[in-house]
Amino acid sequence: xxxxxxxxxxxxxxxxxTVTLRCDPISGHDNxxxxxxxxxxxxxxxxxxxxxxxQDESGMPNNRFLAERTGGTYSTLKVQPAELEDSGVYFxxxxxxxxxPAGELFFGEGSRLTVL
Amino acid sequence: xxxxxxxxxxLSVQEGRISILNCDYTNSMFDYFLWYKKYPAEGxxxxxxxxxxxxxxxxxxxxxFLNKSAKHLSLHIVPSQPGDSAVxxxxxxxxxxxxxxxxxxxxxxxxxx
Numbered sequence: 001x002x003x004x005x006x007x008x009x010x011x012x013x014x015x016x017x018t019v020t021l022r023c024d025p026i027s028g029h030d031n032x033x034x035x036x037x038x039x040x041x042x043x044x045x046x047x048x049x050x051x052x053x054x055q056d057e058s059g060m061p062n063n064r065f066l067a068e069r070t071g072g073t074y075s076t077l078k079v080q081p082a083e084l085e086d087s088g089v090y091f092x093x094x095x096x097x098x099x100x101p102a103g104e105l106f107f108g109e110g111s112r113l114t115v116l
Numbered sequence: 117x118x119x120x121x122x123x124x125x126x127l128s129v130q131e132g133r134i135s136i137l138n139c140d141y142t143n144s145m146f147d148y149f150l151w152y153k154k155y156p157a158e159g160x161x162x163x164x165x166x167x168x169x170x171x172x173x174x175x176x177x178x179x180x181f182l183n184k185s186a187k188h189l190s191l192h193i194v195p196s197q198p199g200d201s202a203v204x205x206x207x208x209x210x211x212x213x214x215x216x217x218x219x220x221x222x223x224x225x226x227x228x229x
Contacts, residue, residue, distance in 0.1 A: 004159070033216070042118065043160070043205060043219040056216060091159055104150065105217060107159030 002026065004108035006092050012114045018080040021111045023092030025074070031095040032075050033105060034067060038088035046090075049075060050097070082115045089113070119143045120208050122220035129227050135193040137223050139206030142187065146208035150217065151180060151191045154203045163204070164191070196227045 005024045013019050025032045034046040046065070047057040051072035060067070064083070069075040079086050089112050093105035120141045129135045137151075147168040152160035166173040166180045166189070173180050179192045193200055206220040 035219075040222075042120070042221040043207075045216055045218065048216055093159075104162050104165065107152075107161065109157065109159045 004092055004094050004106050006090075006108035006111045008111055009109065010112040010114070012116065013082055014116050015084055016081045018078065019082055019113060021077045021079075021090050021092075021113070023075045023077070023108060025092070025094030026096075026106055029094035029096045029106075030072070031097050031105075032069060033093040033095075034075070034077055035091040035093065035107075036088050037091065037110075038085070043091065046077075079113070082113070084115050087113055087115045118221070119146075120206055120218050120220040122204075122206055122223045124223050125221070126224040126226070129196045129225065131198055131227055131229050132195045135191075135196045135200065135225055135227065137191040137193075137204050137206075137225065139189045139191075139220055140187060141189075141206075141208050143208070143210065143218070144187070145210045146218070148209040149180070149182060149189050150207045150209070151178075152205040152207060152219075154205060154222070160205055193225075196225075198227050198229050201225055201227045 007022045030051050032049040035043045037043045045059040048055045049069045052069050066078045089110040091110045093107045095105050122139050150165040151163040153163045154160040164175050164178045164180050166182050171182050182189045203222045203224045205222045207217040
Protein backbone atom coordinates (compact mmCIF):
# COMPACT_ATOMS: atom_id res chain seq x y z
CA UNK A 1 0.00 0.00 0.00
CA UNK A 2 1.44 3.37 -1.00
CA UNK A 3 1.94 5.87 1.78
CA UNK A 4 1.20 9.58 1.81
CA UNK A 5 3.12 11.23 -1.00
CA UNK A 6 3.98 14.89 -1.31
CA UNK A 7 5.31 16.96 -4.17
CA UNK A 8 7.65 18.75 -4.53
CA UNK A 9 10.09 17.57 -1.92
CA UNK A 10 11.82 20.95 -1.99
CA UNK A 11 10.85 24.24 -3.54
CA UNK A 12 12.92 27.42 -3.59
CA UNK A 13 11.10 30.57 -4.62
CA UNK A 14 11.49 34.29 -4.26
CA UNK A 15 9.36 36.45 -2.04
CA UNK A 16 6.17 37.41 -3.83
CA UNK A 17 6.03 34.30 -6.00
CA THR A 18 3.44 31.56 -5.84
CA VAL A 19 3.98 27.94 -4.85
CA THR A 20 1.57 25.03 -4.91
CA LEU A 21 2.22 21.96 -2.83
CA ARG A 22 0.46 18.70 -3.52
CA CYS A 23 -0.46 15.81 -1.28
CA ASP A 24 -1.77 12.39 -2.23
CA PRO A 25 -3.15 10.66 0.85
CA ILE A 26 -3.33 6.94 1.40
CA SER A 27 -6.09 5.56 -0.79
CA GLY A 28 -9.41 5.45 1.04
CA HIS A 29 -8.40 7.87 3.77
CA ASP A 30 -11.14 10.42 4.24
CA ASN A 31 -9.18 12.59 6.65
CA UNK A 32 -6.42 14.77 5.23
CA UNK A 33 -4.38 17.22 7.26
CA UNK A 34 -1.80 19.88 6.51
CA UNK A 35 0.82 20.71 9.13
CA UNK A 36 3.84 22.98 9.04
CA UNK A 37 7.15 22.98 10.87
CA UNK A 38 8.95 26.31 10.83
CA UNK A 39 12.59 26.83 11.87
CA UNK A 40 12.83 23.44 13.58
CA UNK A 41 10.06 24.30 16.01
CA UNK A 42 6.89 22.39 16.79
CA UNK A 43 4.76 20.90 14.05
CA UNK A 44 1.73 23.15 13.79
CA UNK A 45 -1.70 22.25 12.50
CA UNK A 46 -2.93 24.16 9.46
CA UNK A 47 -6.17 22.51 8.41
CA UNK A 48 -8.21 19.35 8.20
CA UNK A 49 -10.30 17.98 5.34
CA UNK A 50 -12.91 15.30 5.65
CA UNK A 51 -13.28 14.11 2.09
CA UNK A 52 -13.62 17.35 0.11
CA UNK A 53 -14.94 19.47 2.97
CA UNK A 54 -12.84 21.68 5.21
CA GLN A 55 -13.51 20.44 8.72
CA ASP A 56 -11.18 22.81 10.51
CA GLU A 57 -8.99 25.53 9.03
CA SER A 58 -8.25 27.34 12.27
CA GLY A 59 -4.50 26.89 11.82
CA MET A 60 -4.22 28.64 8.47
CA PRO A 61 -1.98 31.64 9.12
CA ASN A 62 -3.63 34.12 6.76
CA ASN A 63 -5.46 34.48 3.46
CA ARG A 64 -2.28 33.99 1.45
CA PHE A 65 -2.76 30.28 2.06
CA LEU A 66 -5.40 28.38 0.11
CA ALA A 67 -6.04 24.67 0.44
CA GLU A 68 -8.27 22.59 -1.77
CA ARG A 69 -9.27 18.97 -2.00
CA THR A 70 -11.44 18.65 -5.04
CA GLY A 71 -13.13 15.28 -5.31
CA GLY A 72 -11.93 14.27 -1.90
CA THR A 73 -8.72 12.67 -3.16
CA TYR A 74 -5.50 14.65 -3.45
CA SER A 75 -5.08 18.07 -1.91
CA THR A 76 -3.16 21.18 -2.86
CA LEU A 77 -1.88 23.98 -0.66
CA LYS A 78 -1.15 27.21 -2.46
CA VAL A 79 0.84 30.07 -0.99
CA GLN A 80 0.33 33.33 -2.86
CA PRO A 81 2.23 35.59 -2.55
CA ALA A 82 4.92 33.83 -0.53
CA GLU A 83 6.68 35.69 2.27
CA LEU A 84 9.99 34.93 3.99
CA GLU A 85 8.25 33.64 7.13
CA ASP A 86 6.46 30.98 5.08
CA SER A 87 9.69 29.01 4.82
CA GLY A 88 9.48 25.66 6.51
CA VAL A 89 8.50 22.06 5.97
CA TYR A 90 4.89 21.41 5.08
CA PHE A 91 3.63 17.99 6.08
CA UNK A 92 0.53 16.29 4.85
CA UNK A 93 -1.07 13.48 6.84
CA UNK A 94 -4.05 11.24 6.39
CA UNK A 95 -6.14 8.82 8.38
CA UNK A 96 -9.12 6.57 7.82
CA UNK A 97 -11.84 7.78 10.14
CA UNK A 98 -13.15 5.26 12.59
CA UNK A 99 -10.52 2.59 12.07
CA UNK A 100 -7.12 3.96 13.12
CA PRO A 101 -6.56 4.61 16.81
CA ALA A 102 -7.77 8.07 17.65
CA GLY A 103 -5.14 10.57 16.68
CA GLU A 104 -2.87 8.22 14.72
CA LEU A 105 -1.99 9.93 11.48
CA PHE A 106 0.16 8.78 8.61
CA PHE A 107 2.53 11.49 7.46
CA GLY A 108 4.18 12.18 4.17
CA GLU A 109 7.85 13.08 3.90
CA GLY A 110 7.06 16.76 3.72
CA SER A 111 7.63 19.54 1.22
CA ARG A 112 10.40 21.90 2.20
CA LEU A 113 9.67 25.47 1.14
CA THR A 114 12.43 28.05 1.05
CA VAL A 115 11.40 31.63 0.34
CA LEU A 116 14.31 33.95 -0.53
CA UNK B 117 0.85 29.67 23.66
CA UNK B 118 2.22 26.15 23.39
CA UNK B 119 -0.16 23.57 24.78
CA UNK B 120 2.33 20.72 24.44
CA UNK B 121 5.91 21.30 25.52
CA UNK B 122 9.06 19.28 25.31
CA UNK B 123 11.54 21.19 27.39
CA UNK B 124 14.62 19.22 26.41
CA UNK B 125 15.62 19.98 22.84
CA UNK B 126 18.21 17.20 22.86
CA LEU B 127 19.25 14.12 24.79
CA SER B 128 22.37 11.98 24.49
CA VAL B 129 22.40 8.41 25.79
CA GLN B 130 24.82 5.52 25.64
CA GLU B 131 23.75 2.43 23.72
CA GLY B 132 22.08 -0.10 26.00
CA ARG B 133 21.02 2.46 28.58
CA ILE B 134 17.56 3.89 29.12
CA SER B 135 16.35 6.96 27.25
CA ILE B 136 13.67 9.05 28.94
CA LEU B 137 11.92 11.73 26.93
CA ASN B 138 9.53 14.06 28.70
CA CYS B 139 6.49 16.02 27.64
CA ASP B 140 4.16 18.41 29.47
CA TYR B 141 0.76 19.66 28.40
CA THR B 142 -1.59 22.35 29.62
CA ASN B 143 -4.93 21.54 28.00
CA SER B 144 -6.98 19.32 30.31
CA MET B 145 -9.24 18.43 27.37
CA PHE B 146 -6.54 16.29 25.78
CA ASP B 147 -7.53 12.65 26.09
CA TYR B 148 -5.13 10.83 23.80
CA PHE B 149 -1.38 11.16 23.62
CA LEU B 150 1.06 9.94 21.04
CA TRP B 151 4.76 9.82 20.35
CA TYR B 152 6.07 10.21 16.84
CA LYS B 153 9.59 9.53 15.65
CA LYS B 154 11.16 11.50 12.85
CA TYR B 155 14.32 10.80 10.88
CA PRO B 156 15.94 13.54 8.77
CA ALA B 157 14.17 14.21 5.47
CA GLU B 158 11.31 11.91 6.43
CA GLY B 159 7.86 12.50 7.81
CA UNK B 160 6.99 11.67 11.41
CA UNK B 161 6.03 8.06 12.01
CA UNK B 162 3.75 6.86 14.76
CA UNK B 163 5.55 5.12 17.60
CA UNK B 164 3.24 4.56 20.55
CA UNK B 165 0.16 6.08 22.13
CA UNK B 166 -1.79 6.15 25.34
CA UNK B 167 -5.35 6.96 26.23
CA UNK B 168 -6.12 9.18 29.19
CA UNK B 169 -7.85 6.28 30.93
CA UNK B 170 -4.51 4.51 31.27
CA UNK B 171 -1.28 5.44 32.97
CA UNK B 172 1.06 3.12 31.12
CA UNK B 173 1.33 1.51 27.71
CA UNK B 174 4.15 -0.75 26.65
CA UNK B 175 5.26 -1.93 23.23
CA UNK B 176 8.51 -3.81 23.12
CA UNK B 177 11.35 -1.52 24.11
CA UNK B 178 9.03 1.49 24.26
CA UNK B 179 6.87 2.45 27.23
CA UNK B 180 4.80 5.57 27.62
CA PHE B 181 3.76 6.78 31.06
CA LEU B 182 0.98 9.27 31.69
CA ASN B 183 0.54 11.31 34.86
CA LYS B 184 -2.72 13.15 34.39
CA SER B 185 -2.60 15.08 37.65
CA ALA B 186 0.77 16.51 36.66
CA LYS B 187 -0.18 16.80 32.98
CA HIS B 188 3.00 15.00 32.15
CA LEU B 189 3.95 12.08 30.00
CA SER B 190 7.20 10.38 29.27
CA LEU B 191 8.59 7.91 26.77
CA HIS B 192 11.05 5.32 27.99
CA ILE B 193 13.23 3.43 25.55
CA VAL B 194 15.15 0.53 26.99
CA PRO B 195 17.61 -0.63 25.91
CA SER B 196 18.46 2.29 23.64
CA GLN B 197 19.94 1.47 20.25
CA PRO B 198 21.85 3.67 17.78
CA GLY B 199 18.95 3.27 15.33
CA ASP B 200 16.73 5.05 17.84
CA SER B 201 18.61 8.28 17.14
CA ALA B 202 15.95 10.62 15.78
CA VAL B 203 13.71 13.52 16.77
CA UNK B 204 10.82 12.46 18.97
CA UNK B 205 7.62 14.47 19.01
CA UNK B 206 5.02 14.29 21.70
CA UNK B 207 1.48 14.96 20.47
CA UNK B 208 -1.94 15.23 22.03
CA UNK B 209 -5.46 14.95 20.76
CA UNK B 210 -8.70 16.43 21.99
CA UNK B 211 -11.52 14.02 21.26
CA UNK B 212 -13.81 16.94 20.54
CA UNK B 213 -11.50 18.07 17.76
CA UNK B 214 -11.46 14.73 16.00
CA UNK B 215 -8.01 13.59 15.04
CA UNK B 216 -6.30 16.96 15.07
CA UNK B 217 -2.95 16.64 16.83
CA UNK B 218 -1.13 19.30 18.82
CA UNK B 219 2.61 18.70 18.78
CA UNK B 220 5.46 19.60 21.04
CA UNK B 221 8.69 21.03 19.71
CA UNK B 222 10.51 17.71 19.61
CA UNK B 223 13.52 16.22 21.38
CA UNK B 224 16.52 15.07 19.41
CA UNK B 225 17.77 11.78 20.80
CA UNK B 226 21.31 10.67 20.07
CA UNK B 227 22.24 7.15 21.07
CA UNK B 228 25.98 6.67 21.08
CA UNK B 229 27.47 3.24 20.28
